[in-house]
Structures are given as C-alpha cells and as structure tokens.
Amino acid sequence: MITTSGLTKSFDLDGGSILALAPLDHRIEKGAFVSIVGPSGCGKSTFLRLIAGLEDASGGTIELDTGSAKRPVGFVFQDAVLLxxxxxxxxxxxxxxxxxxxxxxxxxxxxxxxxxxxxxxxxxxxxxxxxxxxxxxxxxxxxxxxxPPILLMDEPFSAVDLLTRETLNDELLRIWQRTGKTILLVTHSVEEAAYLGSEVMVMSPRPGRLKKTYTVDLPHPRGEATKLDPAYHQLVAELRQDMRETE
Known part of the structure; x- marks a missing residue:
C-alpha cells in the first residue's frame, strides 16, 4: 500500500540545510499496523507528514496504492485540535x-x-x-x-495518563480490526509499539534511517495476557536495546 524509494527530506535552517530523513526504502502492506520508534528528531513525524502530503520530499518517491478514489489518509496529531x-x-x-x-x-x-x-x-x-x-x-x-484507507497517528496518546493510554490502546486495536485500515503510529513508548503493532520500524538518530524492522507475531485479540507473554517481553527488551544503541 505504501512504498518509499530513496525518500529524503532536508530543511533549510539559518542559511544551511539539515538532512532530517536519509534515503528510506520501505514497503508497508495493506492492513498493517506499523509502530514507528526512534530518538527525538530522527524524522518519525516528518515521515508521516511526507506520506500525508503536508511536506514535500527533497528526494525520492512515495507511492500510495490504496485502490480507492477516497482521500488517501487521515491524520491524528498529538493535540486533538478540535474546533x-x-x-x-x-x-x-x-x-x-x-x-x-x-x-x-x-x-x-x-x-x-x-x-x-x-x-x-x-x-x-x-x-x-x-x-x-x-x-x-x-x-x-x-x-x-x-x-481514508490510511490512518496516520503522531503520538496521539502522549498527553494522557497511563490508565487512559492503555484504554485507548485497546480501543485503537479494536478500531483497527473492525475497519481494516492501514495504521502508522509514531510513539516514544516501546511497550506501546510492541503491544499495538503488527510491524515495528526502528529509526536511527538524525538523519533518520530505517535501522531495523520487526514483524510482530503476538496473537490477537491482545490484552492483559499479551503483556504477560514472554514473546512480548522479549520484543520490548530488543526494542529497548535498539533504542539504547541509537543514543
């Protein structure tokens, strides 16, 4: 559904140029739930904004093969920005x-x-x-x-308390399974990334590169039993190690 090839993004700053996103080649399948983690400033949010068309790429291409005439993406920001x-x-x-x-x-x-x-x-x-x-x-x-066939979410639960966040995580999984949307979620929580995702993308520090991709085989429906699953804890441990190595 989403294919990037040599995708880059630079920003002009004080007369110079900063490379925010290094060449990114990746394919996201229809119906996937992709969690994206990485250090601050590594281009996670920029990647979503490029997919949404809110930013123009500096190089490379993005292809959205949605098979639909509908507006391809919906975007949920950190702030609800309701009228x-x-x-x-x-x-x-x-x-x-x-x-x-x-x-x-x-x-x-x-x-x-x-x-x-x-x-x-x-x-x-x-x-x-x-x-x-x-x-x-x-x-x-x-x-x-x-x-929209694709739902982009940029740290939508970062401002709520832990119990509310866990409830919203479960609600989001229910919505994903019920609607079949392709979801990309940026998060700083490796626990959230592992719990929600069918795939986890790990980004390196700026300029952001795709360091590693995990396929998450934890069974559905997910819930409290998932958080007791040794496979879940192993994935969280590996993601934490990846994050430490990117610091």
Missing amino acids: PWKTVRDNIRFPLDTAGVRRDEGNRIVSELIELVGLSGFEDALPKQLSGGMRQRAAIARALSDD
Whole structure:
C-alpha cells in the first residue's frame, strides 16, 4: 500500500540545510499496523507528514496504492485540535460538510463513528467538556469520517495518563480490526509499539534511517495476557536495546 524509494527530506535552517530523513526504502502492506520508534528528531513525524502530503520530499518517491478514489489518509496529531465552538458531532462531521456530503448521509456516518470510538452520549458536548482521552477519541473519529484507507497517528496518546493510554490502546486495536485500515503510529513508548503493532520500524538518530524492522507475531485479540507473554517481553527488551544503541 505504501512504498518509499530513496525518500529524503532536508530543511533549510539559518542559511544551511539539515538532512532530517536519509534515503528510506520501505514497503508497508495493506492492513498493517506499523509502530514507528526512534530518538527525538530522527524524522518519525516528518515521515508521516511526507506520506500525508503536508511536506514535500527533497528526494525520492512515495507511492500510495490504496485502490480507492477516497482521500488517501487521515491524520491524528498529538493535540486533538478540535474546533472549540463545535460539538463532538459537528467536529466529526466537519470534513464531510466541507466535502459536500448530504446531511442525512453525514449524520449516519457520524453516528456510526461516535459508536465506534465510544463517545455515545457525548455527541453534543463541546471539547472543553471532555477529558483528554475523549478529545482524542473525537479526533480519531474525525480522521476516519471520510473513510481514508490510511490512518496516520503522531503520538496521539502522549498527553494522557497511563490508565487512559492503555484504554485507548485497546480501543485503537479494536478500531483497527473492525475497519481494516492501514495504521502508522509514531510513539516514544516501546511497550506501546510492541503491544499495538503488527510491524515495528526502528529509526536511527538524525538523519533518520530505517535501522531495523520487526514483524510482530503476538496473537490477537491482545490484552492483559499479551503483556504477560514472554514473546512480548522479549520484543520490548530488543526494542529497548535498539533504542539504547541509537543514543
């Protein structure tokens, strides 16, 4: 679904140029859940922004073979960035309204998404009336509103407490299995990366290079038993070692 070839990104800074992402060659299959880890500044978020078209590549190519005419990606940022004057329902429906989707069809889609992300009963709440975790649920629903084949997530749970984060991890797995989306998740937590991913990409320090890729064979559904699985702990240990070696 996503193929990069010689992908690079440089940024101009103070009259010079900084190479943020070194040539990256990789292929991500349809329906994969890819966790991306690496030290700060290694190009993880830049990689997502390049896929989304929010940044232009300095070199190389990105191919998105989605087999769909729909907008190819939805993006969930660290901050939920909801419109504060709109309700949950209207925030989720906003992309549909701007795309000219019929009101009745938009209402049907929004109702299904509210149920999917577990916000039933909060349809008419404003963002300021929601917890951080609930705001991120609304942001995920909004990103899914026009049914993009690819969901990009840039540390979406970094600002919530541990218990909320674990709950959102389980909810995200449920959404992934139910929708069949291809998901790319940037995270600084190797535990989260191992728990969620079907694949883990480990990036090196800037300029970011793909140091190693793990295929995660932990069975589904995942839950508390997964976190007691010796295979899970072995993967976390290996990821931690990789991270130490990149420092």
